Amino acid sequence: MSLIKIIVISLFSLVFITGCANKKENITLKNTKTKSEKIIVEKKVDKNCKNYIFSMKHASSYIKNEFNQAYFKKNDFLGAKxxxxxxxxxxSGIxxxxxxxxNTSYEKxxxxxxKNKCDLGSFKFLPLIVIENKISLGK
Known part of the structure; x- marks a missing residue:
């Protein structure tokens, strides 16, 4: 009878210990998944900001270059106005x-x-306002 008690107690202990060990593993797996998801979200927002800023710079430089080549190089401020x-x-002109x-692309x-809270420190003025200021200074 004592042998049966020892076997029952050892089986009960074994089941109890393995049950507790599995719960700890599940907790650590859940924590690692949430950390990796947060990192992916931060990288995605940063990538979007870079794309937005790149597109804004391209649109702004296009507007400025077109006015520079067509009017400001020739000092034609009246034509620019x-x-x-x-x-x-x-x-409806080209x-x-x-x-x-x-300009629509820039504003978009x-x-x-x-909305994504990007750093827009270098974009204080709209490109058309910069052109308008340049025209008023050129008179």
Whole structure:
């Protein structure tokens, strides 16, 4: 009878110890999964910010370069002012359409960057406002 008691007690202890050991392993697995998910989310937001800023820089430089090549290199501030008027009024001219598309793209990515809380320190002014200021200084 004592042999049966020893076997029953040892089996009970073995079941109890293995039951406790499995719970600890499950807890550590859950913790590692949540940490890796957080890292992926942070990288994704950072990647989106880089894409938004890249697109904004491209649109802004396109607008500035087009006005520089067409008007500012020739010191044609009156022509630049007229073209800016056409751009603001959504003219059907090719130059105005292209500038408006770039400006719309800039504003779209600016809005997305603000929503994602990206660092927009280098984007204080809209490109058309920069052009407008350059025209007013050039007179």
């Amino acid at each position: 007229a073209q800016l008027f056409l751009v603001k009024n959504n003219s 130059f105005a359409k292209n500038i408006n598309k770039a 990515y600016f809005t997305l960057a603000v």
